[in-house]
Amino acid sequence: MPRVLSTTLPERVGATVTIAGWVHRRRQLKSVTFLIVRDAAGLAQVVVADADLRARLAELTEESVVEVTGEVVGNPAAPAGVELVAPTVRPLGVPAVPPPFDVYRPELTASLPTQLDHAAVALRHPTRSAALRISAALVAGFRSTLEGHGFVEVHTPKIVASATESGANVFAIDYFGRPGYLAQSPQFYKQMLVGVLERVYEVGPVFRAEPHDTTRHLAQYTSLDVEFGFVADHRDVMRMLREVLAGMLDGLPDRAAGALATLGVTVPKVPAEIPAVHFAEALAIAGAPADEPDLAPAHERALGEWAQAEHGSDFLFVTGYPMAKRPFYTHPATTDAPGGGPREAYSNGFDLLFRGVELVTGGQRLHRHADYLAALAARREDPTPYASYLDTFRHGMPPHGGFAIGLERMVARLVGAGNVREVAAFPRDLHRLTP
């Protein structure tokens, strides 16, 4: 008999069906044993009254894998209003060794390090697997929105000859006897591919040898990268980002309804136009000194509250980031800063804050070869390591820009996880290289 998923049982009352999954919970009462079977779709209750079977189930520990055939009957007291009765139970393998913590409790009670040490079982907890499903659904929305706008998916090298964006925070690798590095971002490659395909995106791992232990940094994370040509300036990039975010979030209820319900997530609405403040205004709103070159986490939180209070928005663009804090490929500002600050000090780069945390960095890039040489010279940087990248701009490149979304950070903020490690399957950080 072909197996059916647990969530289809309410439509099968009266039928005899086979389900399969893990023994999520086994409750052995005086005259009856309840099995809660967990499969990819959810949970199903199985009621065992037969004494022989009950005796055999005494050996069948939680997390053992089983196949159960029984009749579907309605029972308003059971989860989803149905249960399987008069079952046969076939173990698919030997009884499981009980995990170091209970997967069946409403919350995982083990410490986060313990959960991460045993990720393969911790992730079985419905709250943890729900975060993985939301993550997948967001990426599906990212792709489908971009493909609707003519973007092409690309795959770029993760081993590079030199540190891409700065000398710090790169992992060194032995590449056939010579030095190589893990790519901190696909930035250079996605720009080069704008010259080929005009509109490109990549979903892939990026690597940061992050020496700090924080709740929002990982040594490897999934970057959702976008780059496209023929923009007027960064505002075209911001408009595209708005479309992408809306496509990711608006699609969630269709793509991950069960996971949203499990985690009690309210999906935020992306405003038709996301409010935007210039960096100089942002400092004032956050109560920071006017000469601060960057926004600290506390400033970002204050801005998040302000966006919510003033605009009812979970999202806020901060535009015109100071050039001094942006990478050399950043296009300088093409409009005046409010308050009359020197235009050349600001950029056509922006951040997007989501509920008071930086989620996306983007902007317009330089597109003229001479501008790149000047930008590197101004920073007293040697252009040699960038030779093949810079060469692209000698052979004709359109005005272009793009952005990168940190996937784990977005999921964490969306589901209310305090630590990105709670939403990554197998996180990597300063201390963790297993499992």
Place this chain on the structure above:
Amino acid sequence: MPRVLSTTLPERVGATVTIAGWVHRRRQLKSVTFLIVRDAAGLAQVVVADADLRARLAELTEESVVEVTGEVVGNPAAPAGVELVAPTVRPLGVPAVPPPFDVYRPELTASLPTQLDHAAVALRHPTRSAALRISAALVAGFRSTLEGHGFVEVHTPKIVASATESGANVFAIDYFGRPGYLAQSPQFYKQMLVGVLERVYEVGPVFRAEPHDTTRHLAQYTSLDVEFGFVADHRDVMRMLREVLAGMLDGLPDRAAGALATLGVTVPKVPAEIPAVHFAEALAIAGAPADEPDLAPAHERALGEWAQAEHGSDFLFVTGYPMAKRPFYTHPATTDAPGGGPREAYSNGFDLLFRGVELVTGGQRLHRHADYLAALAARREDPTPYASYLDTFRHGMPPHGGFAIGLERMVARLVGAGNVREVAAFPRDLHRLTP
């Protein structure tokens, strides 16, 4: 005036439109200059008769980026039957330095190493960008087929604590002062996640410190990985693979019509049931000695010809690979080999050949903890480095299996490229770490 793409011109005859792109080709004749403008969609012909503009175009080299506004008129002699006349031409940047080889010729004439050294311009050639588009379209078909079957996309660590499948061919990395390695495959993680989500897939980079210089190996390639639980045996995995391949290939004409036409690709039909031969039979068909433990490339070619001649199929499964040549997690054969060979010598592992080249490796995996320990002991391998992976199988795992498709190899074979480097954007190999 908003820009339109070149391929929409035939439907705009009589209108004044703006296009933008690269000067693919400039032909300065006695009384008229032709510009062929290349954009993301294709090529458009622009006819310039105005003497002043022609004089200015004398400065505008090939690969310069331009915006052209003009009237669309029919001309049966022009590409796609239309051209732009009486244009204004606005350069978007300075004139391009001519590339080291001509992008506008029907074929790239530079040697492959030269092309790869200048990948950012070589990829602009329509044949090279077409391969990237076909690659993206195949991945889109891969995902949509799997999502239709309830698979969830996952992202797994690319830095691992120990070499996953064997000690050879791994890249070593300095991970915060201790040794780490680049993952050769997501094998262990996708299996662990079968315990969480039942059906998972990943599209991501894998790394092989491949010491050989061949036309079909790269140091980084894109692996399309699939793993799922509750299978009876490897035949369930083969059936799913057949569905996935059909979804990838059948979707190509819709997703990448232009690219298929550019490369003159005929998309092969995936048979409803892909022919399968046991490894022992495969040796006989290929004329190899019966005690060969593996198939050499020449054997694979012979089998590809046989499949075409006997079954009219571009695809052929070879099942029952010898255990000695498969990794320790491989499930041994559960059916007898034809010809009465010893069952325990063979596995529930298979390869799929596509036009005589190994394209996919897959099979059923072990799912009982004790079987893993026995398999490692039989190979005299220390289980310690695999501890957290092995632990998964103590806590309940269903019978499962999966496969991995090498994306670049599939594209190369499909478009008839003799070298996988011709279809990867920025390939990495023994000698190449740039661009």
